[in-house]
Amino acid sequence: MKKFGGNDIKVLMVIVAIGLLLVMIYVFYPRKAASSVDVLVDGKCVGTYDLSVDAIIPIEVNGTVTNTLEICDGKAFMSDATCPDKLCMKQGKISHQGETIVCLPNKIVIQVNSDDMSEFDSVAK
Amino acid sequence: MKRRVSYLGLFLALALVFSYIENLIPFFFGVPGMKLGLTNAVILLVLYSLGTKDAYLVSVLRVLLAGFMFGNAFSIIYSLAGGLLSLTVMCLLKKMNKLHLITISVCGGIFHNLGQILVAVFVVENVYLFGYFPFLFLGGALTGFLIGVVSSEILKRTKSIFYL
Numbered sequence: 001m002k003k004f005g006g007n008d009i010k011v012l013m014v015i016v017a018i019g020l021l022l023v024m025i026y027v028f029y030p031r032k033a034a035s036s037v038d039v040l041v042d043g044k045c046v047g048t049y050d051l052s053v054d055a056i057i058p059i060e061v062n063g064t065v066t067n068t069l070e071i072c073d074g075k076a077f078m079s080d081a082t083c084p085d086k087l088c089m090k091q092g093k094i095s096h097q098g099e100t101i102v103c104l105p106n107k108i109v110i111q112v113n114s115d116d117m118s119e120f121d122s123v124a125k
Numbered sequence: 126m127k128r129r130v131s132y133l134g135l136f137l138a139l140a141l142v143f144s145y146i147e148n149l150i151p152f153f154f155g156v157p158g159m160k161l162g163l164t165n166a167v168i169l170l171v172l173y174s175l176g177t178k179d180a181y182l183v184s185v186l187r188v189l190l191a192g193f194m195f196g197n198a199f200s201i202i203y204s205l206a207g208g209l210l211s212l213t214v215m216c217l218l219k220k221m222n223k224l225h226l227i228t229i230s231v232c233g234g235i236f237h238n239l240g241q242i243l244v245a246v247f248v249v250e251n252v253y254l255f256g257y258f259p260f261l262f263l264g265g266a267l268t269g270f271l272i273g274v275v276s277s278e279i280l281k282r283t284k285s286i287f288y289l
Binding site (some may be wrong): 001004005007011012014015022025042043102104105109111 | 255
């Protein structure tokens with residue numbers, strides 16, 4: 001087996017640098033104030049809700065309610081889910097443009113919108 | 126040949142036990158879905174003691190069996206994407222023979238998360254998922270490092286047993 005040497009230190013340093021860069025991009029990425037959230041089931045938008053209005057929104061997948069989205073104080077979060085791991089509930093509250101809550105088992109994505117989505121987003125989609 | 130088969134069975138059982146442990150005790154790193162990747166230690170051991178082909182065999186069988194026992198169809202797809210991408214990267218790096226196991230494990234951890242997020246982007250058809258990538262990148266590197274240290278220590282001490 002190879003000894004731990006200079007090559008390893010170089011590669012690990014590059015990896016740490018890339019990681020820090022990615023986090024910096026994430027932290028300093030300009031976020032526009034958001035106005036609404038889209039609810040997407042299986043990639044299709046099934047509803048758009050205003051973030052300034054408090055609401056409790058049941059989300060239906062194939063006719064049965066699987067998740068409950070709650071909007072409170074301008075923030076949206078998943079308050080209930082039928083899936084066993086409840087990861088969507090652990091993803092917390094979202095209120096900035098581009099933030100998402102994802103429920104993989106039920107194929108639900110909650111996505112924050114702003115009034116003017118940038119050019120890049122429409123192309124990348 | 127007989128020894129190889131029995132080792133494969135042993136490693137597969139070990140990988141399944143680790144999958145089970147990770148299911149019982151979620152090592153939570155603050156990022157949803159983040160795992161320690163204990164099974165990757167087994168895959169690394171197979172890769173270094175038995176070889177590339179056997180590592181793929183154990184990896185795929187582990188994902189399928191663990192998926193049927195503790196998961197569902199979706200978790201199989203995610204694990205398979207992550208596991209195969211990370212194993213492929215680790216095999217290539219090992220073939221280059223320039224890097225230590227720990228570094229290779231770090232790269233494997235990162236690519237495991239990359240594979241999973243790629244599948245997730247396709248499943249929910251939403252590119253915004255890549256927003257999680259900075260955390261998954263660092264998380265993969267950290268867990269990969271821990272697993273790499275553990276595996277290299279195990280290999281050091283079990284070398285004489287495993288080399289067939």
